Amino acid sequence: MKSVRVFAPASIANLGCGFDIMGLALDEVGDVLDMSISEGDGLSITNESGVPLPDDIEKNVITPVVRKFLELTGNKAQVNVVIKQKIYPGSGIGSSSASSAAAAFGMNELYGSPLSEEEVVVCAMEGENLASGGYHADNAAPAVMGGIVLIRGYEPLDIIKLPVPGDFYCAVVHPQLVVSTKEARSILPKNVPMHDAITQWGNVGGLVAGLYSGNIGLVGRAMKDAIAEPYRKGFIPGFDDLREKILSKGSLAMNIAGSGPSVFALANKRDIAHKAGDIFDEHFSSLGIDHQVYVVKVSNRGARLIAY
Secondary structure, eight states: OEEEEEEEEEEEESTTTOTTTEEEEEEEEEEEEEEEEESSSEEEEEEOSSSOOOSSGGGSTHHHHHHHHHHHHTOOOEEEEEEEEOOOTTSSSOHHHHHHHHHHHHHHHHTTOOSOHHHHHHHHHHHHHHHHSSOOOTTHHHHHHOSEEEEEEETTEEEEEEOOOSOOEEEEEEESOOOOHHHHHHTSOSSOOHHHHHHHHHHHHHHHHHHHHTOHHHHHHHOOOSSSHHHHGGGSTTHHHHHHHHHHTTOSEEEEOTTSSOEEEEESSHHHHHHHHHHHHHHHHHTTOOEEEEEEEBOSOOSEEOOO
16 A cells, blocks of 8 residues: 655636636645555545545545546545545635645655656646536645746646746635535636726736736836626625725735635735735624735645645
């Protein structure tokens, strides 16, 4: 029997303008899986995280990930997974991707890394499809690869890892408001006005240019969403007032994390990120909404082995 313990980080998708094509990995926060393989043909998943998850393994994102890996590599095994640490589902910081990325990376490690990093992302996307009904990599890719990623295309999958200039920090608040990815996608329009599309294209280009050039001001100006945010911000009480307060204290940008309800502020200094975290805490406390606040560095490290 072979066994590994794997960590995969939380992630933030979209980054404002990059709907379904951009995401970043967060430091410290994430999922931990113990995985082992032995002779046989089956899968068991045990949840020891304390976070409620489906008892039916067919509803767990780990299942299609493991099956995809075995299909791609032509292997057969009894795979046993124990979930030791879990991001709360519906948090908006890549709950399904962290488990999917950890499972894909762990399977690859157990078999001596037969798949490329991009193929590991392909496996992780199977979990995203189960969770949200679509094969998107804006959370899965940074959870596997770390850093900030751009998905240039899906047919075929083309992932570009972007530079992370200097020290970037994120303050993230997870209010106890469950917004499913499927629900958040269902309210979006099927057609986008040309004006909004042009605005979004300019912002995506500006964000990529800002990251490559190290132009922090450009990064902040570009992290604006003309497509999804106008429809999704209604899930988050007081969103516009909250953004005004956050930006007034020096953060580069504030956006919805993925499909929400989490919200993140990006800063290039730790103290500014902590100020944003305090504002998040005050805002949701004043509304009587239970919440968690994280202030963490943007991580260049993705899924990885950790010690038992």
